[in-house]
Amino acid sequence: MTVVLDTIQGARAEAPAVKPSLAGLSRAKLGEALAAAGVPEKQIRMRTTQLWRWIYVSGVTSFDQMTDVSKTLRQALEDRFTLDRPEIVTEQVSVDGTRKWLLRLPRRGHEARAPEIETVYIPESDRGTLCISSQVGCTLTCSFCHTGTQKLVRNLEASEIVAQILLARDRIGDWPGADRPDDQGMLPAADRKITNVVLMGMGEPLYNFDNVREAMEIAADGEGISLSKRRITLSTSGVVPEIARWGEEAGTMLAISLHAVTDELRNELVPINKKYPIAELMDACRNYPGLSNARRITFEYVMLKGVNDSLADAKALVRLLSGIPAKINLIPFNPWPNSRYECSEWETIETFADYVNNAGYASPVRTPRGRDILAACGQLRSESVRLRAREREAAEPATAASGG
CATH class of the missing domain: 3.20.20.70 (Aldolase class I)
Incomplete structure (x- = not known):
């Protein structure tokens, strides 16, 4: 038999503006997101590498899981972005x-x-x-x-x-x-x-x-x-x-x-x-x-x-x-x-x-x-x-x- 899970019925009403997700972005676009979050240019490459590994190696869905990223930066990212999937x-x-x-x-x-x-x-x-x-x-x-x-x-x-x-x-x-x-x-x-x-x-x-x-x-x-x-x-x-x-x-x-x-x-x-x-x-x-x-x-x-x-x-x-x-x-x-x-x-x-x-x-x-x-x-x-x-x-x- 066919099993159907997580069914959501009907179309949603007008949705409020949502924060963009970083999940799925290239290195270049992750760098742009970090710059928008206030990361100094000289740190962009290092921080991009950190995000890349958390997103594409570990598969995290929350910035709080990024344990080697400072709490200040995690909060700045949380304020502007998500790691949401479709x-x-x-x-x-x-x-x-x-x-x-x-x-x-x-x-x-x-x-x-x-x-x-x-x-x-x-x-x-x-x-x-x-x-x-x-x-x-x-x-x-x-x-x-x-x-x-x-x-x-x-x-x-x-x-x-x-x-x-x-x-x-x-x-x-x-x-x-x-x-x-x-x-x-x-x-x-x-x-x-x-x-x-x-x-x-x-x-x-x-x-x-x-x-x-x-x-x-x-x-x-x-x-x-x-x-x-x-x-x-x-x-x-x-x-x-x-x-x-x-x-x-x-x-x-x-x-x-x-x-x-x-x-x-x-x-x-x-x-x-x-x-x-x-x-x-x-x-x-x-x-x-x-x-x-x-x-x-x-x-x-x-x-x-x-x-x-x-x-x-x-x-x-x-x-x-x-x-x-x-x-x-x-x-x-x-x-x-x-x-x-x-x-x-x-x-x-x-x-x-x-x-x-x-x-x-x-x-x-x-x-x-x-x-x-x-x-x-x-x-x-x-x-x-x-x-x-x-x-x-x-x-x-x-x-x-x-x-x-």
Whole structure:
């Protein structure tokens, strides 16, 4: 059964101004915050190092826990800032141990309501993968993806991207000495419970390039969260002009949301293909900085019944990827309300996978995780959208009565 925790119902009334959080900030921005708190310039570097370690190594949530920081400075920081994470609206735990958080972010500027995003944690015996969002909503309209039905609200700040990692580590006890939840054996055996981060949540990360790059620099910093860039994967639907730049400036692993082997079908499934067709996308992949057999590109391929799952499609996929060090993740389609697609039959998926494997490409079939809580690949879509829909429905009779 699905377990739902920490549920907060309804939208909040107009919120008072809140102090900004230091959790998720870069070293440079922490330095700016310290300067604003009155720290002399000659102490900024040392104090930044202290804050960095407390935030990203120890995971503290209160300035009082920073025992090597003077009480005067702690109070000055407390007066101006917090170490708050995003607000948890709901936390759902799947029967398979997958966790999904609906997170509410502070309002920014003239936003009418606080935006919401979803973050998913997927535990396995030897690893724990955190799937994080880079935008509120999405500009793309991939026809098989639930997130694509939610319009883009805005890009996430770098700190809001990093904060998803911090919050997940809080919730599963992934800080040194932290208490861990009663997980009934569903957390990895490794000391670190979050070993991998994938930018596969809400949004197209290459359309929020600078913030995503800054966030991944913070995540990969060896004196903080210390995730290897080999364990960070950015997934893109194919923003061709930014792919090489990402490889040069960020250097993480790359995944391509492919899903079709012809422009005609990919135009339907992944409409960005109309702007950057398959041939251009493949050229960008072949030229991805650092590409090698040890640093392969992952191609994601959702299996849609009667759409892209034939043996002919498998053969065309092998031809398409010729010369690219790659592995192919075959993803059984995860249903969502009102989708027009169905998942391929298991026998069909196996036949497809066998052909691709025999051609020399690793092609694992991704085990669906968190389907019961709509946390699986392609199912993320924040509850705020459904809330707005209900509000509009409630308002329609009043509008009709007024003659609108």
